[in-house]
Amino acid sequence: MNKALRNPLVFTLFVLPALFLFMMFFIYPIFSSLYYSFTSWNGVSDTVKFSGLTNFKKALGDERFWISAKNNGLFICFSVFIQVPLIVLFSLLIANVKKLKGLYKTAVFMPSIMSTAVIGILWGFIYEPNIGLLNKLIGLVGIEPIYWLSDERFAMISILITNAWQWTGFYIVMVLAAILSIPGELNEAAMIDGATGVQRATRITLPLIMPIITVVIMLSIAGAMKAADIVIVMTKGGPAGSTEVMATYMIKYAITNFKYGYGNAIAVLIFIFTLLVTALYQLLIARRNERIEY
């Protein structure tokens, strides 16, 4: 009866356009990246020279590469140790208020739908030394103006704060959804047993939302490894390369300096580092959480 839905020709025609684009822009680039990472190709010439592991050796021996890898690490640490606790705190607070719940949710989510480039410009204005909002604010309590984005001591933290400002709300909404899906009976039972609000939050809600927190951390790691546009817009990697991240380092060499092979080696390293961090996190922390029985 369902012959119409078994037609292989129609099936192929329906699948092919999307599949073609997918292969061309997802699968092929992976292999192409891997291949060129072993060459010294400049990205334009006709001859591609194989150079073995030279690119990788060069990258791993370059101090600037490690500065950028360290900055990716800072992105991860900042989200895991500062953002995640705040996310949990704010989600718990929003879940437990009766009024204005919708307003809080809608407002905190808003920055995450905006262009990172425009957010970068906006915060560049806030950090502006002479007329920016932040220096005006700290000026009220008598602190001297700080050159947020052009002082090596403050540039990275300024970027991290901007990044957190944009994405915290997104994760809050995710965690909030998980909290609100916990059956009400659990909390009611605990309340009858005389548990205080804080006890209920730490003993009931928190263990139950651990899986979604793991997701949040995994997404933060993935996001941290991809970070590029915010750095390009806010500091261009400066001052003196102190805010460079791996993706901007890659772009700098491959597109600006025509070291295409070397750039691809960095891309491969980004892949490997992402896998390593994710695997490490899974092994050390996420596993342990799964053992908690409710």
Add this chain to the structure above:
Amino acid sequence: MLRTLKKCIPHVILLAYLLVILFPFLFVLFSSVKKNNLEIALNPFGIPKEFVFDNYIEAWVNAKISTYFFNSMYIAIFASVVTILLGSMFAFAVTRMRQGKWNGILFSLVLVGMLIPNNALMLPIYTIVRKLGILNTHWALIIPYIANAIPFTVIILAAFMRILPREIEEAAVMDGLNAPGIFAKIIVPLTVPAMVTVFIVNFLGNWNEFLLANYFLSNDELRTLPVGMVQFRDQYQMNYAQMSAGIVYSVLPVVIIYAFLQEKIIEGLTAGSVKG
């Protein structure tokens, strides 16, 4: 007394957070109607004494924000529409048509796309685009944007199509419809709600995209809004009032869409990330 105090504390904390989120927007909004930097510096927090709308006209006309705005608009809409078309065809085939193991294999393959950090693939994509001879044309963005959104689109639409009951198409087959007919006349109309979500999420992604837009186009007339804004800032570094007007132009469409469709946007964006 103690009870009301206890009830207030969460609101105090949350309202403080709200202020941190919203005040930067207000700051930009106020700055955009101030005469110049001096007035921003003298009165950084408050509403200006007199409203100056020249900044908006200047930014729109002289700084070519209008060009960037329409470039972004048409690229984002066009790429999102094509993605939906290709994605829904693919999702229909793998969820509703019967090709044995191929359904599962193809779907899982596309699923893998959600796990790939796409920034790291930027260089090979740059080479592909150059070899196709479309570097420095709008196609250099449109085609990668279409491809980039396919995994997310397929996942959401497939999840939606999968739960439609089998009986509807059985009836359609009895009426003599073929597969494309079932797709166009029955499945697509039923999938519209999910398509709206996917469309908005893809539109926002394309509207906001920066990296490809920054490196794949060098002709000023072709630039999209985020790139144009960055360039505008670099050129007119000193004119913060006008720059603020530019920021308002680029944020406004997003805020308007969000005001009407926040539930769909939140649901779509969080679903996409969790599944990936």
